[in-house]
Each structure stands twice: as C-alpha cells, then as structure tokens.
Amino acid sequence: MKILGWILGGAVIVFVTYWAWLSYRVEMSPIKFYAANPTDVQNVFRQLSDKGSDSSFVIFWLMPEDPHNDEHVELQFSIEGGEIGFDWVLLGETKLKDRNVFETLAASDGYKVVARRANNVDYLRVENGDLVELCRKVMTEMYGATEETYVELITGSVDIDGFKMSTT
Numbered sequence: 001m002k003i004l005g006w007i008l009g010g011a012v013i014v015f016v017t018y019w020a021w022l023s024y025r026v027e028m029s030p031i032k033f034y035a036a037n038p039t040d041v042q043n044v045f046r047q048l049s050d051k052g053s054d055s056s057f058v059i060f061w062l063m064p065e066d067p068h069n070d071e072h073v074e075l076q077f078s079i080e081g082g083e084i085g086f087d088w089v090l091l092g093e094t095k096l097k098d099r100n101v102f103e104t105l106a107a108s109d110g111y112k113v114v115a116r117r118a119n120n121v122d123y124l125r126v127e128n129g130d131l132v133e134l135c136r137k138v139m140t141e142m143y144g145a146t147e148e149t150y151v152e153l154i155t156g157s158v159d160i161d162g163f164k165m166s167t168t
Helices: 001-027 038-051 093-097 099-108 131-140
Strands: 029-036 057-062 073-080 083-089 113-117 123-127 151-157
Touching: 001 093, 038 057, 038 073, 038 083, 038 093, 038 151, 057 131, 073 093, 073 131, 083 131, 099 113, 099 123, 099 131
Parallel strands: none
Antiparallel strands: 029 151, 057 073, 057 151, 073 083, 083 123, 113 123
16 A cells, blocks of 8 residues: 555656646747737837847737738748848738738838748748838738737747737
C-alpha cells in the first residue's frame, strides 16, 4: 500500500510541475493582443522599428465599415532581412478580392509592391516610402476606419509599450 501512495504522490508532483511549466510557457508566449485604434499606427511602427528584429511583426486586425462584409482584415508590418515592411498577406476572401485595389492605391502613391511567398503563403510587400501613411490610407480609404475605430493589435516577437492588453 505504501508503494501505491508513493506512486500516486509522485504522479501528482509530476502533474503539478508540468502544469506550472505549461502555465509559464503560455504566459511567456511571444504573441500578445492589445486594444488600439488607427491613430496608434505611428507609435506601433516606431516601436517595432526600434525594438524588433527579424521575424518580429505587428498586425492591425479590424472589421471593414462595409455592412455587406463580415470578414475581418489584417494589416501587417514585419521585419525581414533587417528591413521593416508593410505586408498584404493574401489570405481571406476580402484580402484576395481587394488585392488589385491595394496595388492600385500603393502604386498611385509611388510605392513599389513586390510579390513574395513564405511558409506556403503568398503576400505583397512594400518596403519603400512612408509605410505608416500607407497603412493609414488602407485603413481609412479602403476599409472606412476612423480615429475611433477599434483595432485589435497583435504582436509577435516584440514588446509594445503603452497599450492595454485586449480582453477579446
């Protein structure tokens, strides 16, 4: 009977240790969620540029103001090869449908849009010009965002200061 007690006690210790380790790992996840709005683009971009490294990214997740569109849109800045860029990831019906609108908007303002592929995902990338202004134009002109529009900010491999963690 003592042996069974030792086995059960050992199993409990192993379980508690594993649970504590797992909880620590989840808390230390490099992906974080914050509440933001379109006026925060400059601040977030600056922090990504100052504190980020290759593979760091920030995503602005928003719902278009179009009542006929219930799919969200993700607008991303990331660092690749030491260069920060604006990424138009070609996933989701809205992003695929709006690809030409984005390319036309970017080209009309002199941005160079380059097609790329990583992790089996196609995307368009812009590394030249005022990337903050490009992101704002996409938010406002393409998707009707205003200064008050709620935007979910998702970050990976970079800490962004001055924002409340999202509760959604």
